[in-house]
Amino acid sequence: MSAPADNGVGTGVRAPKRARIAERTLRTDRWWLQPLLTVLGLSAFIIYATVRSFVRTAYWVPDYHYLTPFYSPCLSTSCVEGSSHFGHWFGDLPGFIPLGFVVLPFLLGFRLTCYYYRKAYYRSVWFSPPACAVAEPHAKYTGETRLPLIIQNVHRYFFYVALIVSLVNTYDAITAFHGKTGGFGFGLGNVILLANVILLWAYTLSCHSCRHVTGGRLKHFSKHPVRYWIWTQVTKLNTRHMTLAWTTLGTLVLTDFYVMLVASGAIADLRFVN
Ligand code: FES
Numbered sequence: 108m109s110a111p112a113d114n115g116v117g118t119g120v121r122a123p124k125r126a127r128i129a130e131r132t133l134r135t136d137r138w139w140l141q142p143l144l145t146v147l148g149l150s151a152f153i154i155y156a157t158v159r160s161f162v163r164t165a166y167w168v169p170d171y172h173y174l175t176p177f178y179s180p181c182l183s184t185s186c187v188e189g190s191s192h193f194g195h196w197f198g199d200l201p202g203f204i205p206l207g208f209v210v211l212p213f214l215l216g217f218r219l220t221c222y223y224y225r226k227a228y229y230r231s232v233w234f235s236p237p238a239c240a241v242a243e244p245h246a247k248y249t250g251e252t253r254l255p256l257i258i259q260n261v262h263r264y265f266f267y268v269a270l271i272v273s274l275v276n277t278y279d280a281i282t283a284f285h286g287k288t289g290g291f292g293f294g295l296g297n298v299i300l301l302a303n304v305i306l307l308w309a310y311t312l313s314c315h316s317c318r319h320v321t322g323g324r325l326k327h328f329s330k331h332p333v334r335y336w337i338w339t340q341v342t343k344l345n346t347r348h349m350t351l352a353w354t355t356l357g358t359l360v361l362t363d364f365y366v367m368l369v370a371s372g373a374i375a376d377l378r379f380v381n
Pocket residue numbers: 217220221222223224262266310311313314315316348
């Protein structure tokens with residue numbers, strides 16, 4: 108594979124003082140595999156989430172109060188009866204607006220600006236660069252210093268919204284302990300909803316912005332033992348941020364898929380209590 112045309116100017120591997128190497132890379136391993144898997148995984152999630160967000164069917168199980176996270180909170184009068192845990196803030200919505208439209212842009216923004224996802228899609232979608240020791244095709248590199256990528260700096264604000272969304276999902280998971288005839292009930296759907304929300308909290312709290320919120324701008328940790336302890340716990344979680352980023356994509360799909368199967372009548376929920 109040849110390197111991009113070298114006109115003697117540029118940045119990165121084409122900077123004036125870099126060695127002139129004709130090959131784009133000298134690597135002989137399958138360096139392209141990870142970017143390929145990343146783009147396939149992200150594309151699969153985006154396609155699934157988009158389709159499910161627009162179909163408006165099988166997102167609520169009235170017997171057990173299971174609500175898929177893709178439709179939460181459901182704040183429109185277009186939402187099926189019982190699924191609006193926080194009331195109706197809006198009237199009927201036209202079909203081209205997803206019922207979860209209030210939080211979907213923030214969740215998308217939170218993930219898109221996430222430090223891990225940036226690394227993933229910069230490599231796999233923009234090839235900037237696609238892998239270590241593989242030249243990128245772009246002649247110039249401006250990083251996140253200009254529009255549009257400078258917008259990535261709003262990630263910390265998306266983090267605050269993500270905290271609220273996690274609270275909403277927690278409320279949904281708790282109210283889902285509902286029996287068919289009322290009162291307390293517990294089934295496999297509860298296990299899935301609960302596992303999903305716990306992992307969503309782990310992903311959100313492992314955010315780099317959370318690390319900064321808890322322990323940033325401190326000159327002396329010894330004078331702030333509580334914040335230091337919280338920062339230490341967040342830092343431990345932060346080392347697993349990539350794993351949590353992928354795991355929560357999987358649990359979101361699994362949760363939605365399970366709710367869809369039960370809500371549509373394709374399967375019956377496995378009940379342990381009532
Ligand atoms: Fe990934 Fe904040 S860095 S969610």
